[in-house]
Amino acid sequence: MKPSTGHCIFCDLIRGAAEVSICYEDATAIAFLDIQPVNPGHVLVVPREHYEVLQDIPGDVGAHLYQVATKLIPVVQTAAGATDMNIVVNSGAAAGQNVMHYHIHLIPRKAGDGFDVPLPFPGSPMPHRQQLDAMAARIGGMLRDPLRSGGKKNG
Numbered sequence: 001m002k003p004s005t006g007h008c009i010f011c012d013l014i015r016g017a018a019e020v021s022i023c024y025e026d027a028t029a030i031a032f033l034d035i036q037p038v039n040p041g042h043v044l045v046v047p048r049e050h051y052e053v054l055q056d057i058p059g060d061v062g063a064h065l066y067q068v069a070t071k072l073i074p075v076v077q078t079a080a081g082a083t084d085m086n087i088v089v090n091s092g093a094a095a096g097q098n099v100m101h102y103h104i105h106l107i108p109r110k111a112g113d114g115f116d117v118p119l120p121f122p123g124s125p126m127p128h129r130q131q132l133d134a135m136a137a138r139i140g141g142m143l144r145d146p147l148r149s150g151g152k153k154n155g
Helices: 009-014 058-081 127-142
Strands: 024-027 031-033 043-045 084-087 104-109
Touching: 024 058, 031 058, 043 058, 058 084, 058 104
Parallel strands: none
Antiparallel strands: 024 031, 031 043, 043 104, 084 104
């Protein structure tokens, strides 16, 4: 795990330093309502221990957070009167993460709610099959390379 880059508001919330609307908690995870929700019922699932990005999360903690999220999804949908759900992870500043404590967004959705995550991204060109195959081979090769650790660059 990389060292923390500074003060963490989520760590403060977990320690009880401020008001938070908790809807689930156990020894590993806590889930609470987002104070700037996309829609009512927007929940954040957060590890109690500080990890900044997805790559920092131990596998068992990540699996547990996903289990908590899947347990909450149908309950949140019902409570919010939503038909659908976005599950969003922004891992790193360039990916839109603004609180550097890993978290999973559960965003209840209704038709016409005005929120949009357009995929495929309208500005992205459709690559040629050779480009897709080359990137797949590169990723696969990096996974099999015994000199690499978890697909990350060494050094």
